Amino acid sequence: MMATPILQISGLTMDFGGIRALNRLDLEVHAGEIVALIGPNGAGKTTFFNCLTGIYTPTAGEILLTPPGSTKNVSLKGLKPNHVTEKGLARTFQNIRLFSQMTVLENVMIGRHCRTKAFILGAILRNAATRREERQIVEMSYAILDKVGLAHLANEFARNLPYGAQRRLEIARALATEPFLLLLDEPAAGMNPQETQELDRLIKEISTDGHSILLIEHDMKLVMSLSDRIFVMDYGKKIAQGKPSEIRSNPAVIKAYLGEDVDA
Amino acid sequence: MLGFKEIKNGLLVSLWFVFLTFPLMVVKVDPVERIVRWRWENSLYVAIGTFAVFLLVKIIIQRRSRNAAVDKEAEQKKESFIHRVLASPRQKFTLIALLLAVAIVFPLFSSSYQTNVMTTALMYVVLGLGLNIVVGMAGLLDLGYVAFYAVGAYSYALLNHHFDLGFWAVLPIGGGLAAIFGILLGFPVLRLRGDYLAIVTLGFGEIIRLVLENWSEFSKGPSGISNISRPGLFGIEFGLDGAIIYIYYLMIVFMIVTIFIVNRLQDSRLGRAWIALREDEIACQAMGIDKRKTKLVAFSLGAFWAGIIGVVFAAKTTFINPASFTFLESAIILAIVVLGGMGSIVGVIFGALILILLPEYLRALSEYRMLAFGAILVAMMVFRPQGLISNIRRTYHSDKKFPSPTQQ
Amino acid sequence: MAACFRFFFRDPGMDYFIELFCSGLTRGAIYALIALGYTMVYGIIGLINFAHGEIYMIGAFTAFIVATVLSIYGFPLLAIVILAGFAAVIWSSAYGYTVEKIAYRPLRHAPRLSPLISAIGMSIFLQNYVLLAQTSNFLPFPELIPEFAFMEPIAHIVGSTDIVILITTAVIMLILTIVIKGTKVGKAMRATSQDRTMAMLVGINVNRIISATFIIGSALAAVGGLLIASHIGQINFYIGFLAGIKAFTAAVLGGIGSIPGAVLGGLVLGLTESFATGYVSSDYEDVFAFSLLVLILIFKPSGLLGKAETKKV
């Protein structure tokens, strides 16, 4: 925990017209950590992810990414989403955004895009290097699908998968980009308790594989079970930060969540 | 199957259409002679036609919802004949060999006129395949595709006219220039939203045509450029009939090469990125795909093919003028892609052959050609957006331990 | 107004300028009328109604047919004008309503490009329908607006038609504003364009409102068709394409979705075209409009009065 954090956010602010969706947020994520980001609906959690991943350009603030084991950091601010992904940060979407007309395997293969090279000539000539690369893409994608438990559905259309499987496919697709930091936006939304339990196991496994994880989630049981640290926000501001046990009893958090089930 | 209610609705709808079409279809005035002709019989045709179409649509919708209710899965499995043939390599190669044999002997058994018509159809196949990269795969609605076709055609016409350059020398230049135009246009416009992109490309297409029409010193204006050389072969010049047959075989070769390349592109890293881009741009970028670059490649590759066929067009007709490059031409190529099935190579081939050959052989229909093209665009979007022959996604298998994907 | 023009009477350069200015305003007013249809439909269902130009063309044709028939049967001019205008509005609206029901309504939840392709198909279909039902030739449009005697002294600068067009357009804009700001339908329209789901939840019949939008937009286009046809004096089946594109340019220029934007865009485009053809070159008349369209979309797609927004992810 003493090393430089892999993700260092300071003063992150995002305005939409007159609305301040994020208000000077600071957050650090260290290598190997699972950090949960929680807060009531509309708190700005997804907006936070969108600013990190280059989908929105934040109004102010700085986002620094330091690959584990390295000391050189890069600023993500103002980078395009694809460049952010290239730097080693991948995400899933709250409202599932799979490529529905493509097969499950192809969805994961898309994730390999930024780590492979073949271009027009390679595609047309299909030379040895291209064939090798394609082979690797397929094999690796299968391996990732196997990890999330979808290998048997590889050649189904993504749109035909059940909801829970679609969420896992989103994770598989993000993993295929070889991120060292994975952002999950409500991965358990819409899952039944059994699926959620499997997801709990899967996320722990991914974490042991060496990916750090930043997680938005409303399912408090899952959050408490998974996270090393919890970051709570409301109306775009940080209201608390700490270990699960601290957050559980934090009065400000309970107030923000009034009416929601916090002590499950 | 169809109850009293449908019949009643059908009658009401036909009554509405009789009203709707009344001024335009019944009344015909001659403002000079000051005569009014009342064509009442048209109202009858409209009524009957509307009623029939209405019932037909109702029956289709009923059957569809019933099928969907009974077994949604079965509906999907019930693949078309063509899909089944393509799925089996033996049958596929037999079919290809057969088609190739027919294509090769075709000019020997038909008149120059028919060969010429077939050549035109083949040109549209290739144009369709080129636009299919842009619209079908990458999902970029390019309504100015014909501009790139014009760039190719005028490249050959002008270079041939001024510098006496031959067909084969200009072929890559025409394709290349069109691709460069594609990049130049694509660079600023490809970040636009889909529908704006469509309108900008339409505007660009019209600008190119208007410039060709008005800049007479450059393009000879509306009267066009004539006496363009036909293509030769290693210095051999052909007579008129010879040239027709030669261009026909040339187009066969071009088409095969195009199919080969487009097929390989579709199954590549690049092709997957195009399709993903069509499906969801934001997810695509979040997966690390460079949106701008990927779109630009699709756009300029499509333009390249249009340029190539433009050169062939100029060489085939030996005369070009701006009237050949109107928006309607773009719309025809779009109709080919939409009818065949966006993203589907086999579909586009069928689409081109149907839309170009049918009006040619059914003379009675040719008057209604553009009317039908418009109707096809609407009907396909409403009833069958995947086209006649939808694209089938390629399946991949692993060499290793993973359970083989269940085929059922 | 006449006095004001007479003030510049002696200066030919100024005369020319005013002439261009007036013809620009006239053009602009008509672009604005058609642009309103694009903007209203876009505001409410996010669709570029490519067939809108054809609705305008059908309006002009209907007016042509009715006016010519009536004049052959010897009706007085005033009756001709009123009946032709009435028929144009009725039939254009009917076509607009029908087109939406056939070609767009089934695609309400389809991918964004599907209704656009359908609209292009509709546009081609309607063009060729008129071509087959009538003729491909240019037809002389009867003179519906007489030369007013009191306009005599400045007739060489500004014609009576221009004045009629400007006044009619202004009146129609006024009525439209009242409808949209004041009536129930107008309020429902604004609600629907802001948030369709929400509008549905508060009990607005969204399909009815969309139909109403198409009907109003088509009626405006019909008036535009009638005015421009009597201004230019001839029509054919293809006039909708160019007018449609130009009106769309006007809508985008002003900021698509914005009603005052459409009017402003129409006037700016009309004046630009008029001055550009008057002072630069008339060969490239349409190139100006297309270039403006391309430039606006590339550099300021939100237009003059539109708001740029971040797409919610």
Ligand SMILES: Nc1ncnc2c1ncn2[C@@H]1O[C@H](COP(=O)(O)OP(=O)(O)OP(=O)(O)O)[C@@H](O)[C@H]1O
């Ligand atoms: N593109 C945008 N334009 C305008 N406002 C936006 C945009 N994106 C988000 N907002 C606003 O920012 C606020 C935060 O939204 P956000 O989606 O980040 O919340 P959230 O914490 O993810 O909520 P939930 O738990 O419901 O997913 C909301 O008020 C939302 O309306």
Ligand SMILES: [Mg+2]
């Ligand atoms: Mg959210």
